[in-house]
Amino acid sequence: MDLRYSDEEEQFRSELRTWLSGVLPNLPPKPSSTDWPGRRAYDAQWQRLLFDAGYAGVDWPVEGGGRGASPIEQLIFKEECERVGAPYVGTGFVGLLHAGPTIIAEGTQAQRETYLAPILRGDDVWCQGFSEPSSGSDLASLRTKAVRDGDEYVINGSKIWTSHAEVADYCELLVRTGPDDSRHKGITWLIMPMKSPGIEIRPLKTIAGSTEFAELFLDDVRVPVANRVGDENDGWRVTMVTLSFERGTGFVGELLESMRILRSLTEFAKRNGSWGDPSIRRRVGTLTASFDALWALTKRNVSEAARNGVPGVGGVVFKLSFSEQGQALSELAMDLLDRAGLSASGLNGGDGLGDLPNAEYVDAWMKSISLTIAAGTSQVQRNIVAERVLGLPKEPK
Amino acid sequence: MDFELSQDQRDLQDGIRAVLEGSLSLETSRGREGRDDVVDPKGWTALLDAGVFGLFVPESEGGVGLGLAEGVLVAEEMGRVLVPGPVLSTMALAPILDAARDGIAHGLFEAPARGATAPGLVEHPDSIHALVLLPPLEDPVTEPTLIEHGDLRYSQVLEPLDPFTPLGVLQEPYPVGVSLEGTSSPQLRQRAMVLTAGFQVGIATACVEQATAYAKGREQFGRPIGSFQAIKHLLADALCRSELARSAVYAAAVTLDDPVVATREADTLGCSVTQLQWRVVAGAKILADEAAITNARTAIQVHGGMGFTWEVPMHLFLKRARVLSSTFGTRSQLADMVAALI
The missing domain is CATH 1.20.140.10 (Butyryl-CoA Dehydrogenase, subunit A, domain 3)
Incomplete structure (x- = not known):
C-alpha cells in the first residue's frame, strides 16, 4: 500500500501541468451544446493539440500510435486535465475510448493504418451502433441484420443511443450475421462509413433537453466485407476484448x-x-x-x-x-x-x-x-x- | 504509486488469519459469550505471540516495527471473526505504554463531550488493568490520563447489547489519573479510529461472505435463494459497501503513516496536514461504520427467520458493529467534523 508517486510519475505530472498551463488560455470559448459542427471542430482542435504534444491516446499502446502510458500515468493525466478544466474527449469519445482500441487489438494491418491515425489526430469522429430499441441490457439479442452479397454486407435494422451520430464519419456497428436465435454466436463487428447511402439519423431529445443521442435507421446499407473487424459471427468476443482495455480510470x-x-x-x-x-x-x-x-x-x-x-x-x-x-x-x-x-x-x-x-x-x-x-x-x-x-x-x- | 497490498502485507494477513483460525475462531469465542471476562487467555496469548500488540513498536525496541497500514489489516482479520476483548484499545495504546505492548490489557475511554447525556460506559471493565482517559474531542491539547484498575468505580451493566462486550457504568466524578506526558491525544484518537474502522471492514466483509455462502446453499421454491435477483442485489450492494469502506480505511492508514503522502494530498486539497488527517480518518470511519451495520443487517435479512435467532451468529456481527460505531465518533458526529473541515 504505497500512495507515493514515483519520480517518473511526478515528472509526467509536472510536464503535463506545464503544457496545460501554456495551451489552455489560448483555447476558443466552448461552443453551445446544440452546435454540433462547432462542437466537433472544438473537440478536433483540442485533440490535435494533444496529438502534437504527444498526449493523444495516452492510454493507447505504443504500437497503435498511442503514448502507452501506465495506468497510474493515465490517472494523473485525467486528474491534471480535470483540475484545470481542460476539455474532455467530447465527440472523440467512441473513437478514442472504444473503436480505436478495438481496431488495435482485433483489426487487420490495413484497418489499423486506415483508421487509427485520424482518430488520434482528431480528424475522424466515430459513433457507436450497438444497442437497439429491442436490445438494451440484453445486447446479445440484437436484430439488425447483415446479409452477405458478394464482397459487401447489406444491412437492415435500427440502432439507438448513438451519440454524436450527426457529426460522425464512422460507426462501430454490431450486426446479426448468424441465425435469428444465434445470440452471442451470430454477431459481427463492422466499420460502417456514415456517408453510406441508406442511413437515416433521427436525434433523440433527452430529459435534459440535449440531443446527445440519436436513432439510426439502416435501409439496405452496403458495407464492404473488408470493413469487418474479426471473423464473421465473432463480433461478441471482439466487443468483449475492448472491455479488457479498461484500466480503472473509466469514470x-x-x-x-x-x-x-x-x-x-x-x-x-x-x-x-x-x-x-x-x-x-x-x-x-x-x-x-x-x-x-x-x-x-x-x-x-x-x-x-x-x-x-x-x-x-x-x-x-x-x-x-x-x-x-x-x-x-x-x-x-x-x-x-x-x-x-x-x-x-x-x-x-x-x-x-x-x-x-x-x-x-x-x-x-x-x-x-x-x-x-x-x-x-x-x-x-x-x-x-x-x-x-x-x-x-x-x-x- | 501501488495501492495494492505488498507481498509482506499479504503474508501478514495470511499469518494473522491462521492464528485466529487456530485459537480465536468465532466458534471458540462463542463459548465465552455473555461472561464478564470474555478474554480467552489462550487466545490472548496467541495474539501476543503473533506480534499484534508490538505491531507499531520499533524493531529496535523489540517490536514488529510496522505502521497503521498493517494495523488495519490485522484489525480487519480480527473483525472477521469478532475477536472479543479490549484488543483494539490495547493495540492503540501499545506505542505509548510498555505494559500494553507486553500484552497487558488496557481500555480506552473518551470523556463525554460537554453537555453529553449518555452515561459513561466503559468496555471490558473486569478485563483491563488500567483505563486511559482521552479528553473530549473538542480538546486537542490536554494529554490523556491513565487510571489504574483499582481506582475505577463502576457498576456492571446487567445486559450488554453485545454478549462479547461487557460494560460498566463509571461513577462520577472520574478518578484523577496520571497524565501521560508527551502523548498526543489527537494522534491516539486517530489511531484508535482507524483500527476500529479496520475491524468494522472485517465485520462488513464477513457478513457478505457468510450471507453469500448461505444464499448458495439455502433452497426455496426448488432453487437456491441466491439465484433470485432480490437476494443478489442485496449482496452486491453489501459488497460495494465493504469494498468502498476498505479503500477509505486503507487510504486513511497510509495517510497517517506517510507524511509525504499527507503533505501532498493536503497541498492538492488546499488544507493543512492536520485537517487532512482528520478528514480521511473521520471519512473512513463513517463508511466503515455504515458498511458494518448495514451489511450485518443485510446478512440477517438474507438468513431469513434463522437470522433472527441467537444460534445463527449474524446478530453478533450487528451488535459489535453497533458497539464500535458508538466509539470514537458516531457517523453523525464524524460527518459534522468532515463538514467543518472543508
Whole structure:
C-alpha cells in the first residue's frame, strides 16, 4: 500500500501541468451544446493539440500510435486535465475510448493504418451502433441484420443511443450475421462509413433537453466485407476484448467533476445561509467522505490494473457506488437551490445574493439521472457483481 | 504509486488469519459469550505471540516495527471473526505504554463531550488493568490520563447489547489519573479510529461472505435463494459497501503513516496536514461504520427467520458493529467534523 508517486510519475505530472498551463488560455470559448459542427471542430482542435504534444491516446499502446502510458500515468493525466478544466474527449469519445482500441487489438494491418491515425489526430469522429430499441441490457439479442452479397454486407435494422451520430464519419456497428436465435454466436463487428447511402439519423431529445443521442435507421446499407473487424459471427468476443482495455480510470473525470461540484455547492451553501442547517452540513460531510473513498478506490483499481492488466472487481464496484453518490450529490444541489431549481436558465438570487449556480446544478441533476442507466444499468451491474464476483447461481432460464 | 497490498502485507494477513483460525475462531469465542471476562487467555496469548500488540513498536525496541497500514489489516482479520476483548484499545495504546505492548490489557475511554447525556460506559471493565482517559474531542491539547484498575468505580451493566462486550457504568466524578506526558491525544484518537474502522471492514466483509455462502446453499421454491435477483442485489450492494469502506480505511492508514503522502494530498486539497488527517480518518470511519451495520443487517435479512435467532451468529456481527460505531465518533458526529473541515 504505497500512495507515493514515483519520480517518473511526478515528472509526467509536472510536464503535463506545464503544457496545460501554456495551451489552455489560448483555447476558443466552448461552443453551445446544440452546435454540433462547432462542437466537433472544438473537440478536433483540442485533440490535435494533444496529438502534437504527444498526449493523444495516452492510454493507447505504443504500437497503435498511442503514448502507452501506465495506468497510474493515465490517472494523473485525467486528474491534471480535470483540475484545470481542460476539455474532455467530447465527440472523440467512441473513437478514442472504444473503436480505436478495438481496431488495435482485433483489426487487420490495413484497418489499423486506415483508421487509427485520424482518430488520434482528431480528424475522424466515430459513433457507436450497438444497442437497439429491442436490445438494451440484453445486447446479445440484437436484430439488425447483415446479409452477405458478394464482397459487401447489406444491412437492415435500427440502432439507438448513438451519440454524436450527426457529426460522425464512422460507426462501430454490431450486426446479426448468424441465425435469428444465434445470440452471442451470430454477431459481427463492422466499420460502417456514415456517408453510406441508406442511413437515416433521427436525434433523440433527452430529459435534459440535449440531443446527445440519436436513432439510426439502416435501409439496405452496403458495407464492404473488408470493413469487418474479426471473423464473421465473432463480433461478441471482439466487443468483449475492448472491455479488457479498461484500466480503472473509466469514470475518473466524472468523479473529479463531482468533487468540484461538491466544493462549489459548499461555497454556495455558505453564501445562501443553508450552511446553518445541520442536516445540510451532514449531507455534505457524508458525501465528502464517499467521494474521498471513491478516489481511494480508484487508486486501488489503477494499481490493480498496473499489476494485472485489468482493474478486477473494483471497476463494477466503482460504477455502482459512484452512480448513487453522484445522484445524491445532485439531489443535494437541487435542495440547496430551493425554488431556483425550477429554472434551468441562470437566475439572480434575492437579497443581494447575485448570480445563482442554478443553470449548472439543474443540468447536472438531470444528467445524473442517467448515471444508474448508462453504460449498464445498476440492476445489471448488481447481477454481474453477484454472479461473477460473489459466485451466486445464474437466474434460471 | 501501488495501492495494492505488498507481498509482506499479504503474508501478514495470511499469518494473522491462521492464528485466529487456530485459537480465536468465532466458534471458540462463542463459548465465552455473555461472561464478564470474555478474554480467552489462550487466545490472548496467541495474539501476543503473533506480534499484534508490538505491531507499531520499533524493531529496535523489540517490536514488529510496522505502521497503521498493517494495523488495519490485522484489525480487519480480527473483525472477521469478532475477536472479543479490549484488543483494539490495547493495540492503540501499545506505542505509548510498555505494559500494553507486553500484552497487558488496557481500555480506552473518551470523556463525554460537554453537555453529553449518555452515561459513561466503559468496555471490558473486569478485563483491563488500567483505563486511559482521552479528553473530549473538542480538546486537542490536554494529554490523556491513565487510571489504574483499582481506582475505577463502576457498576456492571446487567445486559450488554453485545454478549462479547461487557460494560460498566463509571461513577462520577472520574478518578484523577496520571497524565501521560508527551502523548498526543489527537494522534491516539486517530489511531484508535482507524483500527476500529479496520475491524468494522472485517465485520462488513464477513457478513457478505457468510450471507453469500448461505444464499448458495439455502433452497426455496426448488432453487437456491441466491439465484433470485432480490437476494443478489442485496449482496452486491453489501459488497460495494465493504469494498468502498476498505479503500477509505486503507487510504486513511497510509495517510497517517506517510507524511509525504499527507503533505501532498493536503497541498492538492488546499488544507493543512492536520485537517487532512482528520478528514480521511473521520471519512473512513463513517463508511466503515455504515458498511458494518448495514451489511450485518443485510446478512440477517438474507438468513431469513434463522437470522433472527441467537444460534445463527449474524446478530453478533450487528451488535459489535453497533458497539464500535458508538466509539470514537458516531457517523453523525464524524460527518459534522468532515463538514467543518472543508
